[in-house]
Amino acid sequence: MRETSKPVVKKVAIIGAGPGGLATAIALRKQGIDAHVYDKAKEFRPVGAGVGLHPNGLRCLDAIKPGIVYILKRSGCQVDKVTLKTSTGETIRTNESTMMRKYGQATLTIWWWRLQQILASELPAEVIHLNHRCIDFEQNKNSVITQFENGKTVESDLLIGADGVNSTVREILIGDGQPRYLGSMSWRAVVNYQEELLPPNEVIVMNGEKTILFLLNLGEGDMYWGARKLLPDSTLSSTFAEAKSRVLREFTNWMEPVREMIAKTDPERILEGPICDRLPLKQWSYGRVTLLGDAAHPMAPSVGQGTNTTFEDAYELAECLYNFPDLQTALTNYEKRRIQRTEVIQTRSAEGEKRYYQPNQQTNQQSQQLFEEEEFQDWLYDYDPKSESRLKPWKETAVV
Numbered sequence: 457m458r459e460t461s462k463p464v465v466k467k468v469a470i471i472g473a474g475p476g477g478l479a480t481a482i483a484l485r486k487q488g489i490d491a492h493v494y495d496k497a498k499e500f501r502p503v504g505a506g507v508g509l510h511p512n513g514l515r516c517l518d519a520i521k522p523g524i525v526y527i528l529k530r531s532g533c534q535v536d537k538v539t540l541k542t543s544t545g546e547t548i549r550t551n552e553s554t555m556m557r558k559y560g561q562a563t564l565t566i567w568w569w570r571l572q573q574i575l576a577s578e579l580p581a582e583v584i585h586l587n588h589r590c591i592d593f594e595q596n597k598n599s600v601i602t603q604f605e606n607g608k609t610v611e612s613d614l615l616i617g618a619d620g621v622n623s624t625v626r627e628i629l630i631g632d633g634q635p636r637y638l639g640s641m642s643w644r645a646v647v648n649y650q651e652e653l654l655p656p657n658e659v660i661v662m663n664g665e666k667t668i669l670f671l672l673n674l675g676e677g678d679m680y681w682g683a684r685k686l687l688p689d690s691t692l693s694s695t696f697a698e699a700k701s702r703v704l705r706e707f708t709n710w711m712e713p714v715r716e717m718i719a720k721t722d723p724e725r726i727l728e729g730p731i732c733d734r735l736p737l738k739q740w741s742y743g744r745v746t747l748l749g750d751a752a753h754p755m756a757p758s759v760g761q762g763t764n765t766t767f768e769d770a771y772e773l774a775e776c777l778y779n780f781p782d783l784q785t786a787l788t789n790y791e792k793r794r795i796q797r798t799e800v801i802q803t804r805s806a807e808g809e810k811r812y813y814q815p816n817q818q819t820n821q822q823s824q825q826l827f828e829e830e831e832f833q834d835w836l837y838d839y840d841p842k843s844e845s846r847l848k849p850w851k852e853t854a855v856v
């Protein structure tokens with residue numbers, strides 16, 4: 457690596473104003489790069505549900521924008537305990553969270569929309585371009601020209617696809633088709649916080665027959681319920697009302713307060729979706745185009761690392777663009793730092809998703825071991841931008 461005062465690109469177009477695109481724009485602009493973000497959404501709306509931010513992601517975000525974690529903490533909720541219950545409400549066990557003690561940062565739960573708002577507020581309004589759906593791009597030796605559905609085009613030195621699991625940039629760059637359905641459907645919503653269901657600073661995980669439900673406090677008077685069920689069929693409901701009836705039907709034998717909470721949720725606030733990932737890629741960058749976040753490594757939510765690894769990507773990409781002598785070397789080093797790590801986490805997340813739902817105790821224990829194996833946790837959560845040891849690869853070869 458070299459010490460330089462000049463990044464290898466001047467102008468960057470980022471597709472996607474999700475957590476990845478916004479965090480990357482903040483990091484690049486800090487280095488003096490003219491980074492702009494383009495999103496297909498016509499406006500920022502209160503969408504999404506609950507996101508868990510862990511020490512590795514929070515540390516990277518704080519390195520990108522010192523002080524931002526403090527703002528997120530004021531908006532979200534710190535997790536001190538995780539309680540596992542049955543679908544009828546009996547407590548199986550409560551674990552105190554060891555995140556703060558072991559890794560120096562507590563897990564934070566926050567509404568996805570608030571996270572997006574907080575990140576967006578760190579950028580000048582004129583660099584976020586809504587109503588810009590990327591439909592194509594072409595690159596040559598000197599630049600990339602990106603084309604949007606609204607007829608506009610933008611020329612940049614580098615194009616970053618941070619456009620999520622159904623990434624258009626990835627489709628054009630790699631063309632590996634649709635995401636892989638992992639066999640479970642999910643329904644999620646943000647509702648008013650109810651202390652009788654969820655004590656403050658606690659996460660509740662409830663297990664039923666092929667079903668699982670999460671309750672998270674999101675701060676600012678909101679909480680999240682996320683219900684998942686193993687289902688061979690990933691067909692989506694055709695209306696909001698149908699999705700709500702479906703989740704109530706799938707959770708028929710669950711304890712009444714949970715059913716009541718679902719029944720009281722405005723159907724238009726319930727997000728229905730299949731749990732998907734994609735197989736890991738060996739290469740994310742071609743010429744002047746690269747991928748980041750879910751566009752590069754979408755993963756099942758079982759290890760809670762989608763957003764956290766995305767913040768790691770944002771930090772590392774910005775570092776590489778600043779510290780290496782030319783664009784190709786910078787992108788090669790970005791991949792070297794990121795692909796092996798995210799491949800391991802993608803693989804573990806997919807395995808975890810399959811084992812989540814087994815009611816039998818032994819499998820539950822195996823699944824628990826998968827997440828709680830201390831060495832793996834240390835490798836996962838200790839990721840620290842201030843330490844070179846973060847680049848240490850995980851010992852196992854990933855098998856998907």
Ligand SMILES: Cc1cc2nc3c(=O)[nH]c(=O)nc-3n(C[C@H](O)[C@H](O)[C@H](O)COP(=O)(O)OP(=O)(O)OC[C@H]3O[C@@H](n4cnc5c(N)ncnc54)[C@H](O)[C@@H]3O)c2cc1C
Nearest residue numbers: 472474475476495496504505506590619620749750762763
């Ligand atoms: C609306 C929404 C809500 C979410 N809610 C949650 C949640 O509650 N909990 C959770 O854990 N994860 C949630 N996620 C996923 C989570 O943000 C990601 O798993 C992770 O943070 C990686 O983020 P990302 O920025 O790479 O991708 P994403 O967060 O998926 O962001 C991708 C962005 O790209 C935009 N985009 C897509 N295609 C195009 C295109 N062709 N042109 C321009 N823009 C495009 C999308 O509008 C989106 O803003 C949500 C994602 C979205 C898009």
